[in-house]
Amino acid sequence: MSVPHAIPHHPAAPEIRAGHLSRTTHRGDRAVATTGLAALAVGQAHTGNLAAAEQSALRARDAAAPLHDFLRIGTAAWGPARILALRGRSDEAETILGELQQVIDEASTAPCVPGWSATRAQPALWRGAATEALRWCERERHAFTPDLLLTHTAALRLAGDAPAARLRLEQAEASPTLAAMPQLRSVALAERAHLTTPEDPTAAATLHRDALRIRLRHGLVLGCIDSLEALAAPAGTPERVGLLLGAADRARRDTGYFAARPPLPDEPVFAMALDRCRALTLDRAAERALGSATCEPTPNHAAFRSRSRAARWTGARPGSPSTPTPDPRPPTSTPTTTHPANRPSTAKVSGRCVTYLSSLATWPAPTVRPPSR
Incomplete structure (x- = not known):
């Protein structure tokens, strides 16, 4: 089940994988297609394309339907259930999981799933x-x-x-x-940050920023949203809180990601900042959260489209030659990571x-x- 976390991000990768998996299904290799489609669905979800992820997960479930294999059927069940839960449809997710749980509980010998x-x-x-x-x-x-x-x-x-x-x-x-596994490395850093918060909020914020760098670099849209929301608590000023939560809220609406959505502050002092910062794209908000505009966003999702597609992959600016321009700023001696997991x-x-x-x-x-x- 760790396969999707190891897949590096590339803008054409989901389409390439989907084509290969369609041919696999047509050849009758349903077991391989089930695992591949479930992995594709989770990868699409991490990069913010939850609508396509749901379709891939449902295709995995259809591919596994004729199989009598608990491993494949279990994989096909948790794929759509996880995507539905991410979209805030937890009741539908529980229905899917509950159906297979009943089969597992009624099996004569405990199956390995x-x-x-x-x-x-x-x-x-x-x-x-x-x-x-x-x-x-x-x-x-x-x-x-x-x-x-x-x-x-x-x-x-x-x-x-x-x-x-x-x-x-x-x-x-x-x-x-x-x-x-960049996705899991960022989750490990975020968990370490949560556990560090009571003793050292400053170190915890540093760890959250380390996780955000990984997520931004690899186009992990949902993870970037989680990082911005985690950084909002120690942000301090209403303007800073509004920056982080406003951009995260816009990205949630754009992607349809509603799982574990934190409540937004309703005090008047936050209202203007929240409204203003909803105009920010996710990568710009992340750059400001990191205190720098030197990040390297490389995702292929609408939430990151503040630069042209060519600029995102070559370093060029819109209207400029395709050759990347060297950064004129002197290199910084500050390390970009502070935790061994990074x-x-x-x-x-x-x-x-x-x-x-x-x-x-x-x-x-x-x-x-x-x-x-």
Whole structure:
């Protein structure tokens, strides 16, 4: 279930994958098509295209319908359920999950559906039902991949058990595959920031900005929205809070992302700032949140369209030659990251292998591959 998190962002990648998967379905390779379409749906969701993600998830469910395989059917069930939950349709998501849960409960022998319990926990977290999410996470017996460990971390944190949440987070950070998964690296940084907030709000804000840099660089639209909203709490002034929440609110409306939507301040002092900052695109708001205009936004989504398509991929400005212009500003000596999860290296990946395998001895050592470019 970690496959979608490892897919690097490229503007044409979803269309290329969709074409390949259509041919796979026509050839009758339904099992491969089911997994691929579910991964495509989650990838499209992360980059903000929730309407296309829902269609891909429904295609995955159709491909899996004739199969008698709990793994594939489970994958096909959590795909549309997760997308529907992200769009705020939690009742429909629970209906889909509940149908398969009934089949699992009635099976003569307990089927292996890796990650099913922790996957059921994620919509519960988005609804704010931390206790329910925690119960689902604690039922997981088959898979301890980084995405599931991070879900458990969030459930423990929201349930008030910070020490246990830190232990789970350390297990996730020790995963040797985390370095190749920008989405999960940003989630790990955000969870570390949430756990750090009570003791050191300044360090927590730095971690949130580190997560935002990763998300902005890889076009993770929904993650950028989460980061802006997380940075709003320590922002201070009404103008700053309005900047972050106003831009995030506009992006939520543009994408249809309504899961875990925080309430907007209704005091008059925030109203003007919120209205004014809803005119900002997501990448411009993120640049201001980072205190810089030197970020490298590379997504292919309407929420980021403050530059032309060519400019986004070549560095050129609209109306200028296609050759990128060197940045005249002197390089800064300030590091762009502060947490080990955001600074992968070969030595650290090797060290993580040892730590991860010692804590989860039942799992085989995964193959570590550098992210494709």
